[in-house]
Amino acid sequence: MRIATWNVNGIRARLEFVLHWLDARRPDLVGLQELKVTDEQFPYAEIEAAGYQSAVLGQKGWNGVAVLSRDGVEVTQSGLAGQEELGSRLLTARLGELSFTTIYAPNGKSVDHDDYERKLAWFDALAGHLDGRTGGAEQAVVCGDFNVVPAPLDSWDEQRLHGSVFHTDEERARIHRLYDMGLEDLFRKLEPESRTFSWWDYRGGAFHRNQGLRIDYLLATGNVAARVCSVETDRDYRKKKDGMTASDHAPVIAELTAPS
């Protein structure tokens, strides 16, 4: 089973690119973020023609998340209670025994901006919501754009950026709280030393300079993490392709063995 997360930066602008990727990579279950469409504007038919059912939590213009599945989607959670004013940023679907949540964390802008405190509060609400859903025999994946660089190794320039947004101890504490709740970072589990990014700024030739951040991840409960056999950051889909413009994020894909 292949699971993936991808911030597409606008599903209307990226549809051709996403269809190309679905056809090439054939993931079974995908979390998409930053759709920038209402539910009605989502291209259900085109995605269905590619072999996927879609569950969508959209909004006009900004944010928005979706779960794509080859085997149907039963939505069990749509939105994060109490955080609605920050936009459409969480969606959970159940596939058999597996709970699959995709999130798009608030950006925070900068540590001295009001949005930064709202970002921290959003993560606290996320932890509160997930509490009790990631322990015991629960099988869960929580994936998406976390907008936090979890450790110094995940930044292209920790020395310069430490303490700035995405790189603060407060944000990292929120990610560690998720780890403490039993969620493991699938990429880090398999690649403990690798400096591999998932996002590069459009500006300044950041991609070609490899000035990026690892802010997109697949977290999973231990019983799911035990099944992971490979994790890839799909850099090829951060590149222009046949005249199509890429998102500023690359997909992250993990392969899981069948449940025992």
Added chain:
DNA sequence: ATGTCGGAATTATTCCGA
């Protein structure tokens, strides 16, 4: 060069968010 995108507001240009 704070250098690029996608989308909104508003009507082809400017602003905003990332």
